[in-house]
C-alpha cells in the first residue's frame with residue numbers, strides 16, 4: 001500500500017490563497033497514493049497570538065486579550081468566507097470558530113482571575129490554532145471534490161504529561177493512529193490531522209513543542225509505515241547557506257540525517273533532529289518542498305544518501321556569543337581542571353556550544369551565549385579561587401561578540417584537505433580565526449570568528465567550497 005504523509009507549515013496554510021494552493025497540491029498527488037494523510041499547522045502567527053492572549057490575561061490586561069481574540073476571529077472568518085461559498089458548510093465552520101473562541105475567552109477570563117497561566121493551560125489554549133485550521137483545510141479539500149475529514153491528533157498521539165514538550169508513547173500512538181486512520185483510508189478519505197497537539201492517556205491536551213507539526217508528521221509516518229513523508233514549507237528546500245548573506249546559496253538536493261543534526265545544532269533553521277528521528281530510524285525518506293513552487297523537487301533527507309560528491313554540504317552560523325578562556329601555565333598536566341571547569345559552568349545552567357583546548361594545555365576555551373558570560377565567569381572564579389591565588393591559573397576572561405561558523409558535510413570525514421581549503425579561503429582575506437573545533441562525528445568543523453568577520457567568512461568559504469560545480 002503506497003502511503004504518504006504530507007505536512008503543511010503555518011505559511012503554507014496561512015491564508016485563503018495559501019490554503020487553496022495547498023489543497024490543489026493535495027488533489028494533484030492524491031491519486032498516486034493509496035493512503036494519504038495531511039498534517040496541518042495553525043495559520044501563520046496564530047500560535048503566537050494564542051500565547052500572547054494567555055500572557056495578557058495573566059498580567060490582567062483584559063482589553064489586550066479581547067483584541068487578540070477579535071483578531072483571531074477576523075483571520076479565520078476571512079479565510080472561511082473566501083474559501084467556502086455560502087451554505088451549510090460555511091455556516092457550520094463559522095459556528096465552530098465562535099465556539100472555539102468562546103472557549104478561549106473563558107480560559108483567558110479564568111487566567112485573569114487566577115493571575116497566572118500554567119503550562120497545562122497554555123497547551124490547551126495553543127491547541128486551538130491547529131484544531132481550527134484542520135477543519136478549514138479539510139473543508140477546502142471537500143470544496144474541490146476530495147473526500148476528507150478533520151482529525152484531532154489528541155485521539156492519535158498519546159504522550160506523557162510533560163506539557164509544552166511532551167514525549168510520545170509510540171506503542172499506544174501506533175495502535176490508536178492505525179485504528180482511527182485505516183478506516184478513513186479504506187473509505188477513500190484524506191484525513192487532515194492537527195499538527196503540534198497530542199494528549200495524555202487520560203485525554204488531557206499536550207503539545208509536542210514549538211514547530212511540533214513536523215514531529216506530528218514524523219510520528220504518523222512511522223506509525224503508518226509510510227513510504228515517504230513530505231513537509232511543505234515556503235522555501236525550495238534546505239539551503240547551502242543563508243541566502244540573505246550568501247546570494248549564490250543554493251538548495252541541497254540530498255542530505256543525511258547526521259548533517260541535518262549538525263546544521264540544526266549550529267544555528268541553521270532546518271528541521272529539529274528530534275522531530276525527524278522516528279522516520280529516519282525506520283528508513284523513511286523525508287522531503288522538504290515548497291508549497292509555492294511545487295514542481296521543484298526540494299531536499300531529500302535520508303539516513304545515508306547514496307551520492308557522495310566529496311563536497312561539503314552547508315555552512316551555518318550562530319552570532320552574538322562569548323568565548324570564555326581559562327588560562328595559566330600552572331594548568332599544564334594537572335588532572336581534573338577540565339572537569340572542574342565544566343562542572344562550574346554546568347552549575348550556572350549555561351549550555352556550552354563548542355570547546356577547544358590547545359595541546360600546550362595552558363588554556364581551555366569554550367563558547368557560550370553572551371547572556372551567561374558574567375555568571376559563568378563568577379562561578380569559575382569561585383571554583384578556581386585557590387589556583388588563582390597560587391597563580392596556577394593566571395586569568396579567566398571572556399571575549400564577546402563572536403560567531404561560531406560551522407561547515408557541515410559528510411565529505412569532511414572522507415575527503416582529505418577540507419580543513420586546509422577552509423583556512424586557505426580565510427587566509428586570502430585576512431580573516432582571523434580565534435579558535436577551531438572539529439566535531440567528533442567528523443561531520444563538521446567549527447570556527448570562532450569576530451561577529452564583524454562572520455558574513456564575509458561565510459561568503460568566502462561558500463565561494464571556495466560550495467560554488468556550483
Ligand code: ASP
Nearest residue numbers: 041047196210211212213
Ligand atoms: N503552530 C505550532 C507553532 O507555531 C506548530 C507548528 O507550526 O509546527 O509552533
Ligand code: MG
Nearest residue numbers: 009010041211
Ligand atoms: Mg511552524
